[in-house]
Amino acid sequence: MEKHASPTVRPLVSTPPAGPLSGVIRVPGDKSISHRSLMFAGLARGRTEITGLLEGEDVLRTADAMRALGATITREADGRWVVEGQGLGALREPEDVLDMGNSGTAARLLAGILASHGMVSVMTGDASLRRRPMKRVTDPLSACGATFVAREGGRLPLCIQGVADPKPLDYRLPVASAQVKSAVLLAGLNASGTTRVEEPSATRDHTENMLRHFGATVHVAPLGERGRVVTLEGRPDLVARDILVPGDPSSAAFVIVAALLVPGSSVTINGVGLNPLRTGLFDSLRDMGADLVIENARVEGGEPVGDITATAGALHAVDVPAARAPSMIDEYPVLAVAAAHASGVSRFRGLEELRVKESDRLSATVALLRVNGVEVEVEGDDMIVHGTGGAVPGGGTVETRMDHRLAMSASVLGLVARAPVRVDDTAFIDTSFPGYLSLMTEIGAEFG
The missing domain is CATH 3.65.10.10 (Enolpyruvate transferase domain)
Known part of the structure; x- marks a missing residue:
């Protein structure tokens, strides 16, 4: 480790x-792509090689979290990272608290994954992350059937009772946020049916790009003056694909x-x-x-x-x-x-x-x-x-x-x-x- x-x-x-x-x-x-590459490779079936991964503290926390959920993650001598994923829905319940350090991206995206798997997990972080709000993620994720227990204001530490058969989500973001959008889409991965997210303006689309890279069906369409809508077909067969960050x-x-x-x-x-x-x-x-x-x-x-x-x-x-x-x-x-x-x-x-x-x-x-x-x-x-x-x-x-x-x-x-x-x-x-x-x-x- x-x-x-x-x-x-x-x-x-x-x-x-x-x-x-x-x-x-x-x-x-890229930090955003590095987080997602570890998460998605951990959810996919097979071996993914990642070149150029950011080896900063935030991303290493994501690697540790995905290991705790059952993925095998190793760093090769030449700097490549290798992830052996077990396939969508095959995550295991973590034996300890998941410490996300200072990474709000990791915590918010991982909340979507944890909410849509039938297990109990607890996330925490450093003093800075524990002050940052999570309700804007946990509120929409609750609609999939998951239960969240947190400190006042939805702050970490956060206990998540995930659901094995989550409902697909239909949510409009009140404020444009790639992190909230991604959390909802990640919860929809393990749901039967179509998950739909409306955003008032376009946010970074690394989640959509990488989901397609691993084999998911994702569509993006304009909503005129109301922004755009992203739809995801649930329970795709995510298959390992190499990534260059x-x-x-x-x-x-x-x-x-x-x-x-x-x-x-x-x-x-x-x-x-x-x-x-x-x-x-x-x-x-x-x-x-x-x-x-x-x-x-x-x-x-x-x-x-x-x-x-x-x-x-x-x-x-x-x-x-x-x-x-x-x-x-x-x-x-x-x-x-x-x-x-x-x-x-x-x-x-x-x-x-x-x-x-x-x-x-x-x-x-x-x-x-x-x-x-x-x-x-x-x-x-x-x-x-x-x-x-x-x-x-x-x-x-x-x-x-x-x-x-x-x-x-x-x-x-x-x-x-x-x-x-x-x-x-x-x-x-x-x-x-x-x-x-x-x-x-x-x-x-x-x-x-």
């Missing part, structure tokens, strides 16, 4: 580098923004996932005048992939529509850093989903900017950032609130600040981006 990182606090000081950032690099595998665009985002902001920089990131439901940040940066070039576009493992070169240049303000939020929900903190450095006043609309991430990421992003001298306000679910048109004042200490993306965003801000930016803790970065600080140092960043 893989060892998990100890929660040692690792503060950091970020300052402008002596010169431009440059290099050709790769970022770790692309580089995570959410991880690439921090390197890209750093390269755009530090004068004279040019950095190429090879093999980045370019799923159109994940590239809202790239669209927003281009709207700001960013020099982003994509080359060698191709399809690998059912997902579009390409090589991205980011070259520094002046950026201007942007108005990001609410409809774009689902395609870049994890990237708003680092986009806010770019907006702080740009000229003009930027507005990011429809950010309610940011309130239920690793932290209340909306208020945490506002705090990150304000403590470093950037004017920012919130109006309803909109965030408004007043750009400085150059180096931000800096000089503040950022409270990361156990949120890896806030820590990385703060480290990028310090690269273009007049005074050092202090980050209270970077230990949690490895949950999603192992080796982030060393990779940034490799291309020219300087951290103390």
